[in-house]
Amino acid sequence: MGFKKNRIKLEDIANKLNLSIATVSRALDQNPRVKQSTREKVIQTANDMGYMPNQIAKSLSSGKTNIIGVIIPRYDEPFFIEVCRGIDHYVSTHNYKILISSSRNSFDSEVENLASFERGLVDGIILSPTHETKTFSHIKNVINAGIPVVLFDNIIEEMHGADHVLIDDKKAAFSAVEFFIKKGKKQIAFIGGAKEKKVFKDRFEGYKEALNTYNIPMNQNLILHCNSLDRKSDNIEINSFFNSPQIKPDAVFTCTDNYGLLTMKTLLKLGYKIPEDISVIGFGDLGLADVFVPSLTCVAQPSFEMGQKVAELLINQLSEPENINHQKKVITLDTKIILRESTP
């Protein structure tokens, strides 16, 4: 039993003032059933003695910790950090804190993290599933255990049993490609990530649909699905893609900002002029899209807002009288294209 020094507790205050613990507790709790003069005395002595309530004891007694658990696939992705900022921003005004952990893009780790949160440490959970996550039962279990879960990004059909927030990836990609087409582009390349990941699949769908809609034949040589997980390898893949002689795109739609920047880097090195010879659109609008020369036109994803929204959904569930028959909510946020120098 490790004890934090000689912490002051309610009992100490009670003894000093010849009051009961209950009264001291009530006095500190804004409970009206206590004389004004007593309250003042209690508050005064509490301050003098340097009293700090024990959050753990409070939690055990009250059944709530005022902590929200957040599970993201990785830390080093500005998108997730922005979402976390949004979450933090919202919940902090409701007296909650967030406990962030990373699943490191591993399903097993996601399950582990959930289990750890289920041990009563958090009142609710916000989760962004990994691309390995194909099933929903681990999440369902937590919800059944009485802990609300709200999801964002990368949601698959099976998960529609929980509230979630996402953007319309297909539509967003469609509009970016449509933008190119309307500018007269014919050879539009697509650069995405691992095909198993829902968001990349959807964006690819949007790409295909745009081409279809405008009767532009799809060319497999203009399509790249990066499989690597770090930027260095991405760079290599993208490099060799554009170095292939068969490829002569006049526009590139990339599924992340990083892909967009790496694409521009590669193209510049190859002597292309952007946007004169070729245009590029990225996806996300975080990080340094606006710093690069030329700056990168992007599909802007409302990350911060997504965090706020997902937090709002969770807090709402937490303050509902009882989660009986909670009506599942799906929120789709809008994206928009931010025009910069990489497009005409």
Added chain:
Amino acid sequence: MGFKKNRIKLEDIANKLNLSIATVSRALDQNPRVKQSTREKVIQTANDMGYMPNQIAKSLSSGKTNIIGVIIPRYDEPFFIEVCRGIDHYVSTHNYKILISSSRNSFDSEVENLASFERGLVDGIILSPTHETKTFSHIKNVINAGIPVVLFDNIIEEMHGADHVLIDDKKAAFSAVEFFIKKGKKQIAFIGGAKEKKVFKDRFEGYKEALNTYNIPMNQNLILHCNSLDRKSDNIEINSFFNSPQIKPDAVFTCTDNYGLLTMKTLLKLGYKIPEDISVIGFGDLGLADVFVPSLTCVAQPSFEMGQKVAELLINQLSEPENINHQKKVITLDTKIILRESTP
């Protein structure tokens, strides 16, 4: 009193097996003082019944939460995220989790966050002080309350009462500027941030000392201390700095990667060739220093390692028999220059 559904507890298992709660607890706890057959029965039933230990109850009883509180000045700075990754990496192997909160560069908020952690939620605290933080008493208080605190980055003298991890900012800046000088540069510009911030002050000292050492006169027109707090305003400041006609530097040392990238952006727009006309060195080596065209030479700061180290110091304190007369440790990590295209 909000209750999590009908959670299985030790008592339920005990009842079902006609055992005492204590025995069940011991069986689940790897305690050797329990018959093998009993242990197996208990573990089996616990699994069958879907038992999840209540972390809060455990914490109250044991006096430790296995949570480390982390306070950083802001989320949207890759440096801090990297440090957090390092912390997480280290503590997760020691069965700890991290609770991150941001002081939003405000001293008051830092104090608040500390107080909140002092309420018994965390076993130890890792803190990176804001640049507003000029005093140490709020930290001292927490330490006196028996909660170990380890600091990193932006440490001032007064704080030497706590373990901390930092880099030698002055030396790092000195070596970068020395690098320029040895390449024959004479007009070396300095771009830093708010002068109140310790790290910027130290880097400026290093800059001055390098010039001094090599008998190069310092030119006030070549020095910029950015006062803004966001990238957009930084951009404006840097822009107007280089647009001033008096300025003709042949090299620029910047105190962050972002300043470095913004500087290159500005210079490229002005028609400079990098590194032919002018060289640039950034500081940090995070984010997209290697993606930019040209890629940015940097003083590399070992952020992830810093996180690991600071976590190690904290965990060590937590596992010491008693914090009696703990010998304060100061760890200085090495930096190195990563050569890229922005320098000859």
Added chain:
DNA sequence: CTGTTAGCGCATTCAC
């Protein structure tokens, strides 16, 4: 090896 008992610090019901 197992059971009994007594906390951990606070909130809350029920008396007075």
Added chain:
DNA sequence: GTGAATGCGCTAACAG
């Protein structure tokens, strides 16, 4: 208005 008693779920002495 205030106090005494009970419980939150689990750990850890102390017995046996």
